[in-house]
Structures are given as C-alpha cells and as structure tokens.
Amino acid sequence: MPEEIPVPPWRRPKKAPPRMPLTQDRIVDTALGILDAEGLDALSMRRLAQELKTGHASLYAHVGNRDELLDLVFDLVLTEVEIPEPEPGRWAEQVKEMCRSLRRMFLAHRDLARIAIDRVPLGPNGIMGMERTLNLLRAGGLQDELAAYGGDLLSTFVTAEALEQSSRHSGAEQSEEQAGMFADQLHGYLKSLPTAQFPNLVHLAGPITSLDSDRRFELGLEIIIAGLVAGAGAGDGADDGGSNSAAATVRPAGSTPVGS
Amino acid sequence: MPEEIPVPPWRRPKKAPPRMPLTQDRIVDTALGILDAEGLDALSMRRLAQELKTGHASLYAHVGNRDELLDLVFDLVLTEVEIPEPEPGRWAEQVKEMCRSLRRMFLAHRDLARIAIDRVPLGPNGIMGMERTLNLLRAGGLQDELAAYGGDLLSTFVTAEALEQSSRHSGAEQSEEQAGMFADQLHGYLKSLPTAQFPNLVHLAGPITSLDSDRRFELGLEIIIAGLVAGAGAGDGADDGGSNSAAATVRPAGSTPVGS
DNA sequence: ACCTGAACACCGTTCAAGT
C-alpha cells in the first residue's frame, strides 16, 4: 500500500480541509463571509451553522451568543484599518487618512456599519486602534480631554456616515445609480413644496440632494477637524491645522495596519 | 329606565373608550407607549396587537409593516423637538438649544435613538423640522452647501451620542450608576495595560473614562459648531459664532415646537 | 470535552374566510 499522498496546500485557499474542527476563528471568518455576501439579516446562527456543516446549537460552545459573535467580527475587520504614525507638519492630513481608511473598511463589508454603530471596540484590535488614534491626535497638540473625546467623535462620524450611505440603497438588492434616482425623486418633492411655508427647503433642494456620499464625508471631516483645531488653542504640534492641507506632499510612509 | 349616564371625560385621559375602532394614530400612540415602557425589542406586532386587544394580522390594514410603523413613531416624537426662530446675536447658542432639545427627546423615549439612527426623517414633522433647522443655520451665515449638510451632521451627532448613552447601560434593566461602574472597570483595565505598548491609553485612562454623557455632548456640540463657523468664512450673521456664547442673556422667546 | 436533536418560546407577514 502506497504512502498517503499529502493534499496540495493550494487546494485549500484558507478555508478548511473538508472536515476541520469547529473553532472560534473559523466561525468568525465564516460569519464575515456571509455578512459580505448576504448582509446582516442573513447572518443567523442557523445559516452560519449550515455553512459550517454543523448543528446550530454547536456554535454556542465557541461564541456565547449572536451578539458576542458580532463583537468578534467587528474586531476582526478592525485589522484592515490603517492608522498612521504621526509625522510633523501633516497632522490634519493624517487624521483624514485615518478616517478614510476606516471608511474604506466599512464600504468593503456590507452592513458592518450597522454592527459598529452601537458597539464600543474593546477587542484586541479595537484597543490597539484606540492607542494609535490617541497617539496621532495628541501629536496634533490636542489636550487630554479633547484627544480622548476626539477619537470617539471621529469614529462615530465615520460610522454614521457609512451607515447612512449603505442604508440609502438598502431597499432591495440595488446599489449603483439607485441612490441617484432617490435623490432625483427627493429633489422633485422638495421643489414641489409650497414656497411660502418651506422657503428654505425649496431654495436648498439642489444642495440637499446633490451632495454625494464622498462629498458629505469630506465636508464632515473638514468640519470636525476644524472644530478640533479651534478647540486645541494655538497648539504647538498643530502647525498644519485648519482646513487646508498645504503640506500634503510627503507620502504616508509610516502608515501601518492596526493588527501588526 | 333612566337615561344613559355619559362617561366622565376625565376617565379616558387620551387613550380610548373600551372599544374604539383600530386607527393608525391609535396604533402609533400605543407603539410609542410600549417603546417607552419596555424598549424596542419588546415592540413586536404581536405584543402591540395584544395591547390593542386585537389580532396581530389586523395591524397590517393600517401600517404596512413594522418598519413603516417605526417611521411613524419617529415622526410622532419629532413633535417634541423645539427649533428656535433665529434671533440676531444668539446664533451659536440657539443651535445648541436646538440640539439639546433633540437630545432631550431621545432621552425621554427609550430606544428611540436606535430607531432614528438609520432613518431619514421625511414624515410631515421631519420635513417641518428640516425647514426650521435650515432657517436657523442659514441665519448664521452658512452658505448653502454648509447649511444643507450642517443640519444632517448635527442631528447625526445628537442621535449617535444618545445611542451611545442608552446602549452604555442596556445590558439588563439597570440605568443609574451602572454607567459609573462600567467606567470604573474600564478605568482599571486601561490602567493595567502595559505602558510600553499602550502609553497613550494608560496616560489618558482618566479622561477617557471620566467623561460623562452631558460633558461628551457639550464637547461634541462645541467642536461641530466651531467647525461650521470656521467653514462659514467671515459670514455676516455669525457675529456670535465661535465657541463662546457671550450674548446668552436673552431668553429663547421665539422657540416653538415643530408640530405647530 | 465536544457535539447533536429536539424542544421552547418567540418572530413578521400573508391570505382565505368570515362579518
């Protein structure tokens, strides 16, 4: 009888050989897969168990309950967020880069903003991210209280904006120009309001409905950072503060993922 | 046989005589009652029907589905939010008053922030509120785009902050100093982290955990308003802009509820 | 120790049938 031929490693991209013992990591990975492909409502314990070819009751040996599972999924994706190491003269731009990276993570994972919105990221990657965020914010000269709260405010903003963007076209399975069609409808509705009673809505129907997600995001970012800088007083490190980013020539060489 | 004695009106505060026909208003009122008393998770169509002494299928003749019901509840409570008529020299303070009123509404209705967070208020009271908000913001000299987005940003902020505050002590039925106990635990945890790896978290453990909800709210409000003012340029109407409120002596006589 | 089947106590929504 010949020796057993080993399975070539490239046959199992990362998932598992047909029968792998149930593991918390495997459960969380699979949950994220379902989330990305089908959304939060499809992510039931039963659906997840089916994907893992096991009974749904078996999951409770490894995750406690559904809410804890979502905590773990949230902490896992936090790995993808890049928080730059502070560089002099680039503070405002680096804060923006951090927020844009967080936003990219949300846009890459369906319904993740819904999971994140009412959760404090206290998993290992969340704690790591908090540390690096505080480090960046303090480099801008924010005093303690403002640095402590500023990180919260920024991440809340990014999460809420991602939530709004994803929920805007969540009615069915559409995703592309459906947002535009909704905006058109809303524009027509606002324009049709009685001018005497709603002068501002009629006048601003254009600006209200023409702001796309990217513009909203950058505008909000600008506002909050300007507010933080204003609150920082004439801080020493915030030399690049304010809403301009004149010194944005250096590449973000120091940016690294949270998880490493 | 004597004439039928009429029921004294004070016996039915506002609810209904024992048998009143099912109505959308009655359904929405009752839904809000359940929400306040028992929270969003308790607000099922079946629980609601039971409260109304009817079959749960009957509700669908008046509300479409559960999501639409929540839309209606949201629009109903928007009635309680006061948005001041602009007064010269009090812009920043009036914006704060508006946001505080919105916050009070959220704190008065359990889990309402969870309902509001992924909903655009397009009901009659929502539209009315948008109009009055835009009117106030433009009185501060914000140009069109900033006014259009500023209202969104402010209400998102207030909603997210209310959500965080309510979810902080949502584990069980506690509500009072439970938040303080959690803060203490978190403080101990942050202080126990290895200083070499987490210098900022260790150093800021105090500020991070000592910020109570009121302080967080006022801080965030300050930051966003400062950012809006900075973006407004040297606007004419924003004479009271910035983060101070020196002229806050006049009573808000012009403030009126949204719904009237 | 880990996994399973079966059960418990719920959901939202639909629809034919009643009044």
Add this chain to the structure above:
DNA sequence: ACCTGAACACCGTTCAAGT
C-alpha cells in the same frame, strides 16, 4: 370595508443525551 384564525417560514437559546 374591516377584521380574524390559521398557517408559513423563519428566529435565538437551552439542555438532556450521546460519542
């Protein structure tokens, strides 16, 4: 026209029983 009962297709969580 409005309401109802019954059914459909799901949920999360627990727990005694198996291996």
